[in-house]
Amino acid sequence: xxxxFNLSHFALAFIFSLLIRLILSAFKSAELLRYKLGKGRFxxxxxxxxxxxxxxLVDDYWLPxxxxxxxxxxxxYFIARKWEFIAFWIGV
Numbered sequence: 001x002x003x004x005f006n007l008s009h010f011a012l013a014f015i016f017s018l019l020i021r022l023i024l025s026a027f028k029s030a031e032l033l034r035y036k037l038g039k040g041r042f043x044x045x046x047x048x049x050x051x052x053x054x055x056x057l058v059d060d061y062w063l064p065x066x067x068x069x070x071x072x073x074x075x076x077y078f079i080a081r082k083w084e085f086i087a088f089w090i091g092v
Contacts, residue, residue, distance in 0.1 A: 016072060
């Protein structure tokens with residue numbers, strides 16, 4: 001059976017996770033403009049992306065990024081070999 005995990009797989013999962021982080025940071029900065037924090041959209045976007053605002057509304061410590069990265073890496077294995085685990089994960 002063909003090898004599932006290789007460097008290009010991890011690189012693609014990392015790139016797609018970063019892309020998702022960029023999109024979510026853009027949405028979060030647009031939402032935070034409603035709170036009138038006295039900052040511009042670009043500053044809010046930068047703080048949201050880097051999780052460096054020292055504000056609980058903005059900081060997520062990159063946890064969604066790492067969870068999404070792990071899901072993108074592990075789902076490939078599950079789709080290739082163990083569909084039952086994906087059904088279990090969706091069922092939870």
